[in-house]
Amino acid sequence: MFFAVDNEKCIQDNICVDECPAKILSMEGDGPVMVEGGEEICIRCGHCVAVCPVEAVGLDFLKPEDCIDIDKSLLPNEEQAHHFLTSRRSIRTYSKKNLPKEIIEKVLAVASCAPTGSNRQPVKWLVFHQREQVEAIAAHVIDWMKYVVVNHPEVAATMNMQKIIDDAANGIDRICRDAPHLVFTYSAKEFSVAPADCHTAIAYLELLLPVYGAGSCWAGYVNGASNQWPPLKEYLKLPEDHLVHGAAMIGYPEYEYYRIPPRNQPNIEYR
Numbered sequence: 503m504f505f506a507v508d509n510e511k512c513i514q515d516n517i518c519v520d521e522c523p524a525k526i527l528s529m530e531g532d533g534p535v536m537v538e539g540g541e542e543i544c545i546r547c548g549h550c551v552a553v554c555p556v557e558a559v560g561l562d563f564l565k566p567e568d569c570i571d572i573d574k575s576l577l578p579n580e581e582q583a584h585h586f587l588t589s590r591r592s593i594r595t596y597s598k599k600n601l602p603k604e605i606i607e608k609v610l611a612v613a614s615c616a617p618t619g620s621n622r623q624p625v626k627w628l629v630f631h632q633r634e635q636v637e638a639i640a641a642h643v644i645d646w647m648k649y650v651v652v653n654h655p656e657v658a659a660t661m662n663m664q665k666i667i668d669d670a671a672n673g674i675d676r677i678c679r680d681a682p683h684l685v686f687t688y689s690a691k692e693f694s695v696a697p698a699d700c701h702t703a704i705a706y707l708e709l710l711l712p713v714y715g716a717g718s719c720w721a722g723y724v725n726g727a728s729n730q731w732p733p734l735k736e737y738l739k740l741p742e743d744h745l746v747h748g749a750a751m752i753g754y755p756e757y758e759y760y761r762i763p764p765r766n767q768p769n770i771e772y773r
């Protein structure tokens with residue numbers, strides 16, 4: 503049975519019916535049932551299972567005991583949450599020490615829990631773990647910039663590409679900041695909201711890495727070149743019909759930050 507209710511446990515509080523994003527549950531006599539054809543519409547988010555206070559709801563692929571219980575004592579308080587979120591910094595100088603794959607995998611497991619449109623979870627990860635690979639990718643991006651400077655000088659000017667090219671010639675890596683590793687998010691073209699899904703996943707990754715003493719920085723130029731510059735596309739060897747929607751350098755920061763620089767006040771308008 504795709505959607506099953508333990509009617510002995512169910513207290514008919516209607517919570518699963520209210521919370522179902524696809525609105526495919528309805529409360530009948532002694533408990534909730536899934537409407538006809540619901541299985542096809544269900545987005546498999548597991549909310550009905552996760553929200554039931556009495557563990558009465560199960561899906562054929564998810565039982566209450568498959569979920570981690572929420573331990574409120576582990577959640578940060580307001581001050582901790584604000585400090586955690588605002589103390590993350592983009593890292594521009596990395597230690598040469600490698601970030602172990604076990605840590606990368608722990609981080610990506612959590613980043614894969616970031617919200618995705620209709621819970622489609624289209625985000626795929628491509629990790630270049632060797633420094634030489636990161637160098638090769640940075641070199642491709644510099645080649646792309648040289649092409650843009652010649653063929654689209656106005657675009658090159660907005661991104662200050664000539665200076666970046668000159669810096670690269672002087673051994674200064676503005677593309678990947680000499681980071682030891684580079685992570686890409688990508689997805690099949692068919693998912694129209696995949697760019698948002700991938701960017702959100704990178705935000706999770708950026709926020710979690712400091713927990714392991716590590717850090718990251720968006721690799722915006724790499725991201726920009728990835729779907730445009732054929733030699734880089736070839737180097738990435740993505741499956742057919744896939745697009746890159748994000749890239750981040752990761753590694754251990756060489757330096758520690760002591761202060762949180764302020765940002766603009768939020769630009770809010772209530773209507």
Ligand SMILES: Cc1cc2nc3c(=O)[nH]c(=O)nc-3n(C[C@H](O)[C@H](O)[C@H](O)COP(=O)(O)O)c2cc1C
Nearest residue numbers: 590591592593594676677679719720721722723724
């Ligand atoms: C989409 C995006 C692209 C970025 N690309 C780069 C980049 O290519 N190189 C870089 O050093 N920083 C890059 N950054 C980092 C920003 O410069 C950084 O977030 C900003 O200066 C604020 O600093 P903070 O992240 O420490 O708060 C990028 C950030 C975003 C969100």
